[in-house]
Every structure is written in structure tokens, then in C-alpha cells.
Amino acid sequence: MSERVSLFYLFPSALTLHKTQHSRASALSRPYDNVRGAAKLANSWWEIQILCEPANEELIFWRLESFGCRGMASEIKGNSCLIRTYLPQEQAQLLDLAALSLWLRQDALSAGLPIPAMQWHIIDEEDWSSSWKKNWHPQEIGERFLIYPAWLPLPEKTDRLILRLDPGVAFGTGSHATTQLCLEALEMRLGYEKTDAVIADIGCGSGILSIGAILLGARKVYAVDTDPLAVRSAKQNRNINKISEKRMIVELGSVERLKELIEEPVDGITCNILAEVIIDLIPHFQAISKPTTWGIISGVLLEQAKPVADTLEQHGWIVATLWRRQDWCCFNIRRS
Numbered sequence: 001m002s003e004r005v006s007l008f009y010l011f012p013s014a015l016t017l018h019k020t021q022h023s024r025a026s027a028l029s030r031p032y033d034n035v036r037g038a039a040k041l042a043n044s045w046w047e048i049q050i051l052c053e054p055a056n057e058e059l060i061f062w063r064l065e066s067f068g069c070r071g072m073a074s075e076i077k078g079n080s081c082l083i084r085t086y087l088p089q090e091q092a093q094l095l096d097l098a099a100l101s102l103w104l105r106q107d108a109l110s111a112g113l114p115i116p117a118m119q120w121h122i123i124d125e126e127d128w129s130s131s132w133k134k135n136w137h138p139q140e141i142g143e144r145f146l147i148y149p150a151w152l153p154l155p156e157k158t159d160r161l162i163l164r165l166d167p168g169v170a171f172g173t174g175s176h177a178t179t180q181l182c183l184e185a186l187e188m189r190l191g192y193e194k195t196d197a198v199i200a201d202i203g204c205g206s207g208i209l210s211i212g213a214i215l216l217g218a219r220k221v222y223a224v225d226t227d228p229l230a231v232r233s234a235k236q237n238r239n240i241n242k243i244s245e246k247r248m249i250v251e252l253g254s255v256e257r258l259k260e261l262i263e264e265p266v267d268g269i270t271c272n273i274l275a276e277v278i279i280d281l282i283p284h285f286q287a288i289s290k291p292t293t294w295g296i297i298s299g300v301l302l303e304q305a306k307p308v309a310d311t312l313e314q315h316g317w318i319v320a321t322l323w324r325r326q327d328w329c330c331f332n333i334r335r336s
């Protein structure tokens, strides 16, 4: 077995699976963006396969991610790299895929790399989730957490908090550096004394941070996400972890929805999205905060730390600590 490190994940297997980390603004319209409930959610997926030079892998990941792809796997095939990625069928027409192929070609040409070969076909959601599930294993994070795939039997003995997950198509398996940094920061905030904190989790994805906060003793969490698939997944994971609907409120939307939901300012905010999204959200944090509110902000690449820090400062937040892992950083903030 070989071990590979990639832009997003490290898996101890020859086949490296990457759950897509950040749903960036997609180049495509998303027909289900404002749909509530599961009726119109994706069941069929495009599986896109790209054969490329290994040196082109990271560039291709970024392109696929900004296109809205949800899961990525890469495998070394001889001297080449085979990337597989997934996209809800409704999200792209054949013409869109042809455009993606053109972009990949242009990216490679501008980087002076050989042009990758791309092909695609439709698969069922079940095939997609079962293929990456095989490669996802329990993982200890920080001092307290054990992230545990929901389909595995529970360990007989552990002194860790077991956070059970079936992330489905949502982001948040705990494999990504930003999620780990946020869980460790939550542990620091809530893990060492009794707490009855109320938390807002913006961009909840699979619900991993919300559930983590509750396992550490938070009284209530408001979890929001603009992606209906993430909302569905967070609700499922809330049930898997036997958390009541009243204690973990999961809703479609963002900070505007939070403003409607909360009864009083929250004690803590977690927000692991992308720098450009966070910069837009920061001005709204005040409306859900009080003088003692703290925040855990991640999803920010090191080179994007300065504009995020500047925006925080402009809106009355102090960066208490800045943690880094790989290329990513996590801000622990409090009101000034």
C-alpha cells in the first residue's frame, strides 16, 4: 500500500478519496438551491474521470471544486494520475461538461502541462457513496474526539467522545485540516469546563462541528447551510448521534436565517467556509453576537489570512490566536 498526500486529504490507501472540501460558487446554476426537503435532491450523479500528469493534479482539483464537484478520488496509473469526481446530474448539462473539458485544457496549456483526457458517465447515488465509504476510517481528532463512520460497529472501549457520521455528499468527514482545526478549537473553548454555551454553526456541512459542540456540552446549536444536501446530511447525522431537534436546529440558509432563528445572541460562532465567503459574512456576525461572543473561523488559506484578519478587525473582532495546519489556518476570535 502506498500513502499519498494531496491538496485536500490524506488517506492510508493506494486509492485516495477526497470528499470535496468547499462548495465554492459553482460556475453553473443550481436548480435545487431554494428547494426544501429531499424530493428534488440529487440521486443520479455524473462521474467524471480525468487522466492527467500527476503535476497537474492540484490545478485540476481546484478547477473541479470551483465547478461544483462534490467528491474527488485520485489514483496513480503508471506514470499518470486518474482523477474521479462527482457532480449531481441536475447541476450540469452535456454542454457544461464540454466547457469544463475546455477549461481543463486551457489550464494545462497555461501551466505548460500536457492536456488531460476527460470522460464522463452517469452513476447512482448509492454507488457513489459506497465507493468512498470503503476508504474512510475512524479518526481521532484533538484530545477528545473520535470521528466514527456511522456504518461501523461502535468500539467496545474508548475514553473519547464518539462523533458518528455519515456525511453522504456533504463536506465534513473530519479528514480536512480546517475541520480538524475547528474541532480542536471547539475543544479548547468548551472542553475543559462545564458549559451551557449556545453556538451558531455557519456552513454546517455534515454537521460535524455542531455535533462536536454538543458532545462537548453546548446547550444548543443553530446550524445553517446554503446547500440543501448539507442540510439533509446534518439532520441525518443529528439523528445518528441521538441529538434532539430542539438542541441542534438545522436550517437551509446563512447568517440571515440565523438572525431569524436565534432567540438571543449566541455565545460562539463556528464558520468553516472559504475566505471570500467569510469576508462577506463577517459584517453580519455582530447581529448575532454579544460582548463575550467568541468565534472559530477557518477555511482560509494562509495567503488569504491577511484580508480576513483585516475584515475581522474592521468589524470589532480581535484575533486571539491563529492556528495553522498544512496550507490552512483557523482564527480564534473574540469581540474587541
Ligand SMILES: C[S@@+](CC[C@H](N)C(=O)[O-])C[C@H]1O[C@@H](n2cnc3c(N)ncnc32)[C@H](O)[C@@H]1O
Residues within 6 Å of the ligand: 021, 022, 023, 170, 171, 172, 173, 174, 178, 179, 182, 202, 203, 204, 205, 206, 207, 208, 209, 224, 225, 226, 227, 230, 253, 254, 255, 272, 273, 274, 277, 299
Ligand atoms: C468547508 S464546508 C464546512 C463543513 C463543516 N462545517 C466542516 O467544518 O467540516 C463549508 C460549507 O459551507 C456551506 N456554505 C457555503 N457558503 C455558505 C454561506 N454563505 N452560508 C452558509 N453556508 C455556506 C457549503 O455548502 C458547505 O457545506
